[in-house]
Amino acid sequence: MGEFNSGGFEAELKTLPLSRRRGRGGARGISRFANPGQFLRLARPLVAPLALLGVALLGIGVYWGLFVSPADWQQGDAVRIMYVHVPAAWLASAGYVALALASLSSLVWRHPLADLAALEIAPVGAAFTAICLITGSLWGKPMWGAWWVWDARLTSVLVLFFLYVGHIALTRAFDSPERGMRSGAILALVGVINLPIIKFSVDWWNTLHQPATISLFHAPTIYLPMLWPLIFTTFGFSALFAALVLARIEAAVLEKRLRQRLARKFEAGFAEGA
């Protein structure tokens, strides 16, 4: 994001109006949240409470999961990896939904905030996907007898990771940030097809990975005292995910503003000197 090649920089400023012109009635409906100023006013007071809530819930969930909840009769204490692995997996997919929604509003409605949101969601989503893959691998070796297998679930989650990484790379691969964002948005939307594949891979095909334990259509096939810590870590990770993304978008908005101001100063100074 920090390249100082003049063409791209100017284009960036033009495509990302940071404060919407007032006086034209203002934006109505949902699009008023696309105004960066409005976003800052809403998001700023949310970041610290969300982060604190996330750390607290995660602390309770991890303590509960590691020391209080019973061990599994077959897996022993290795079952406790689930309390990190499963929330990370859910958030990896949920984060991708957020990335796709941001990409959609960027492509269709050209919301000034959508590009920034997509840019900042992708690395957080990639990190959660990596946590999911690593913890899964650590569980797989003692339980299955293999660190990794190429079954449909594992492979599709690896593809999700590559989609995130591809988005990170593609959005930064163009001289014009606008073109980078557009390519990234298209990639993100095409990648949406992977989400149902991840979810249903364990039902559509034989996989080594087990099918879903928690479902809308049947009672959870887990002893409930083992489920409570999972609920805490899930909400904890979710709050942390949101706090991270909001903080990153806030920083990105402020960075743009600063650059805009610097650019104005630079232009003014240049005009004076000439």
Next chain:
Amino acid sequence: MKRKHRRLLFVLGGGVVIGLAAALVLFAFRDSLVFFVTPSDLAAKGRPGMTLRLGGLVERGSVQKTTENGIPHVRFEVGDGERTVWVDYSGVLPDLFREGQGVVVIGKLAADGHFAASEVLAKHDETYMPKDVVEALRKSGHWQPEAGPPPPAASWNTLGLDRKGGG
């Protein structure tokens, strides 16, 4: 307004096309997307010498463990409720291996119909329960883990909890 709607239509149309394409591709490759074949598949399509992954439940009472020259050797039957296949394997088994457990074995189908495995993976199912719950189910006769999958979750996922609550 017009352009906005055109872009939305374009994205939606693209989504439909990509979805269809993906569905067709996945359907066409459905046989190679499975991680393992079942003993019934093997009976229908298997030919001696094929290298493949075979999956199913370890049949109750079928496991025979021996040791030859210090190398552990195991023979067991893998079944899917319809057919069973005898599997030979030399080496260390994963911790979760037991009778009634789902396994995936990698190896070759021999001419005599036996399966010579070079690798055994244990498959964990979607149930999570502590030891005392399993013991309680075993004692009450609701479930013998060696016999196959556990009973419906509603019959055990709160087992013994209401007692602590004073009920």
